[in-house]
Amino acid sequence: MPEQPFFLPKDRKPMDAIDQQIIEMLRRDARAPLKVIAAAVGLARSSVAERIARLKAAGVIIGYRAEIAPEHAGGAGAVVLIELTSTPQPETVARIVADSAVMRCYSLAGGIDLLVEISTAHGKGLNEIRDRLCALSGVSAVRTHFILRREKG
Known part of the structure; x- marks a missing residue:
């Protein structure tokens, strides 16, 4: 059975392999420059920016944060x-x-x-x-x- 596409909840557009690549890159480094992401996925920076905005609007990307190891935060x-x-x-x-x-x-x-x-x-x-x-x-x-x-x- 072919894999069913994951649909973004608000606009019902399917999330494709490029969206998943972008998410994985942001998961590894949320501060990755658009230029680096664009080069990795083979799109223009503006296209990557539009995709990230769509992923945010759809609730797929819900935020960016710094994770501090408790041993370095005195915790x-x-x-x-x-x-x-x-x-x-x-x-x-x-x-x-x-x-x-x-x-x-x-x-x-x-x-x-x-x-x-x-x-x-x-x-x-x-x-x-x-x-x-x-x-x-x-x-x-x-x-x-x-x-x-x-x-x-």
């Missing part, structure tokens, strides 16, 4: 595995992702419902965040794994 990090009392729990998940210490949150299949990466200025803060997560309605179990060193990413 501490942990991965928290959360089991919910039942799924889905959109209100509980919304409260989790609204916490400013939450860097990433993934919904998982299997015995663990959520994988949450948290970061704070110090280890005591990690404990406070963990306590907040444990107290949320809809959370049945929380397991915390402190990050010792970032190997990639």
Whole structure:
């Protein structure tokens, strides 16, 4: 069966291989100059700029940010595995992702419902965040794994 194209939600134009190349380049280096991206995908800078604008408008590209490793920001990090009392729990998940210490949150299949990466200025803060997560309605179990060193990413 041929692969179905991914359609951009707002304009219903299919996302093609060039869009995917652009996204991959931005994923690796969000500050890559248009000139470099254009040369890599074989388009004019203006065409790449238009594609990036379309990807932003469609909600595919939602932002650019600097990721600071906790060890360089004087902070501490942990991965928290959360089991919910039942799924889905959109209100509980919304409260989790609204916490400013939450860097990433993934919904998982299997015995663990959520994988949450948290970061704070110090280890005591990690404990406070963990306590907040444990107290949320809809959370049945929380397991915390402190990050010792970032190997990639």
